[in-house]
Amino acid sequence: MPDSVCQGEFLRFLQKHHFSAKGKHQTLYLGIFDGSPRVVTFHYHKDHDEIPTGTLSALARQLGLEKKDLVTRIKGRS
Amino acid sequence: MSLVYAVHETRSKIREIQANARNGLVSELLNKSTQDSMYLISEKMFESMFQALEVKNVTEFDKKLGIYTIYNELVPQLVGEGKTIDEAVERLVDGSIQFAQDYLDHADVFSGIFNGLQQLVISLIILSEGDRNRVREVLRIA
Numbered sequence: 001m002p003d004s005v006c007q008g009e010f011l012r013f014l015q016k017h018h019f020s021a022k023g024k025h026q027t028l029y030l031g032i033f034d035g036s037p038r039v040v041t042f043h044y045h046k047d048h049d050e051i052p053t054g055t056l057s058a059l060a061r062q063l064g065l066e067k068k069d070l071v072t073r074i075k076g077r078s
Numbered sequence: 079m080s081l082v083y084a085v086h087e088t089r090s091k092i093r094e095i096q097a098n099a100r101n102g103l104v105s106e107l108l109n110k111s112t113q114d115s116m117y118l119i120s121e122k123m124f125e126s127m128f129q130a131l132e133v134k135n136v137t138e139f140d141k142k143l144g145i146y147t148i149y150n151e152l153v154p155q156l157v158g159e160g161k162t163i164d165e166a167v168e169r170l171v172d173g174s175i176q177f178a179q180d181y182l183d184h185a186d187v188f189s190g191i192f193n194g195l196q197q198l199v200i201s202l203i204i205l206s207e208g209d210r211n212r213v214r215e216v217l218r219i220a
Contacts, residue, residue, distance in 0.1 A: 004142075022180065022184055022187070023179075023180030023181075023183060023184060024179065024180060024183065025176050025179070025180055027176070027180075028155070028177070028180050030187065030188075030191075037190060037191045038191065039155055039188060039191050039192075040155070041155040041156075041157055041173065041177060050142075050143060052138075052140035052143050052145040052147050052159060053138055053140045053147075054136070054137070054138025054139065054140060054145070054146065054147025054148075054149070054159075055145075055147045055149075055157065055159055057136070057138055057147070057149070058136075058147060058149035058154045058157045061149070061154035062154045062155055
């Protein structure tokens with residue numbers, strides 16, 4: 001499925017934008033995205049595990065994006 | 079009578095400030111050198127403000143993976159997944175408690191990222207002190 005996103009893909013997307021894990025649980029990622037400071041809640045388990053569509057929507061909102069825009073950015077289509 | 083107090087006089091006037099709150103008056107605590115203000119309000123006002131706040135959660139189901147995701151619309155960092163809606167709700171509560179702990183540990187960093195309404199919801203989760211029923215009330219989960 002071309003618009004599916006795996007956990008590894010999203011983790012590398014965060015790393016590409018210089019996000020780093022913060023806090024005891026290491027599930028909060030802090031960084032600057034499109035000029036604004038952002039906090040993203042992301043639970044990484046396995047590289048190839050697909051991220052459910054609803055979770056992808058939540059991640060997109062945390063970054064101030066629509067889901068389709070986030071997928072486009074992760075896939076490097078823009 | 080003024081409801082504006084310089085921060086250095088709050089200690090000596092705390093009884094007056096508390097009486098203001100009991101009488102339904104908002105006191106402003108002003109730092110004159112930085113012009114920062116804090117406001118002390120009663121529990122009644124605080125509860126009313128919270129009740130007026132629209133707190134909604136979004137539920138989505140991924141048919142392919144068979145996973146429900148529930149996240150808070152106002153603070154989308156509060157999120158839970160599960161094979162059933164009930165499981166996703168429980169994970170949302172777990173995740174919210176965990177988020178609140180991490181937020182409190184780094185409040186100086188995170189406070190500049192969230193707006194006032196988001197900070198209010200996060201603070202109420204922190205004030206819940208891990209009580210799952212109180213967290214459910216804050217997130218308006220039935």
